[in-house]
Amino acid sequence: MFECPNLLMANNQELVKKVKEFLDQHNPPHPIRYLRALVSSPRLSDHFVRGLDPSGLVLVADSFLSEHTMIGDHAQKTYGVSLETWTRMKDELDLVENFHFRDQTVSRIQVWPFNPALLELEAMKIAVALSFTDLEMIYESRVYGAVDDLLSEYKIDAFPGM
Template identity: 45%
Template sequence: MPDSSALMMADHPDLVERVETYLREMYALGDGRSPLRVLRTLVSSPRLADFRVRDFNTDGYAKVGDSFLNEHTMLSDWSQKSYGVELSRWRLIYPNLEIVSDYELRDERITRIQVWPFDPKLLSFEAMKISVTLSYTDFELYRQSRLVGALNDLMQMYNLEVDPDAR
């Protein structure tokens, strides 16, 4: 059985190789696709916190979450785009931002910010796919079933089942 005692961050230089090997070995032990919980025993979620910000300049930031899925699957995005901001950068820009909690659903001036421990722009496409998948909580997957299909499509090559009820 693969060693799952060492949880790694999603920016690990050998992330994709290790995930492929780990899931292949886990799949060989089971009778179907590996559930998302198996991947979560190897790699931690990069998402530390969420904020909604008004009039955020998105230049130089990577799309994450639903906005990433919108570009790479059939999932359609919300009016508020999602961007990843590295924690150290967030600490610098946070005092100058207008954080909001109430806003109109279709207000495109609002940006959804996910704070990550590293800069998501530095990830390869495959590492970003893994990171975005892990950034969703089971609660979000239950609440927004449309995400499960999009993430399953995104993670198809890894033979991963994203459904939070998968055993």
């Protein structure tokens, strides 16, 4: 019988150690579903906004991938905030539903259950990788490729197929 490990949040202090220990029990390449079985996605919701002051915020999603892989970013930068921060800031921002794809006055906020700025780089790589859904990686091969590259040291195959 398969013994499923306890599901961890990406801000667990021993995340990288536990991920490596878990993956070492299996022969590589490791399907991304193994990582998803161990660590939950930090992504709670996404919101497009105008009027965001990004000072002190960290890049997540495509914007993080753009900084750490060869993927190009969208015109709208994506910043991660905690649910607590989002609750405080959302009324001060202009929520946007429709905009031109080149409109750089729009930013995307990705809400996480914790402050992503507190993660070390390796934990952030894992968190960002898991923040993408399977459908996003299937429909956007550049995202799949960047996530695959981001997780290469863990010998994880990011393809979300069977």
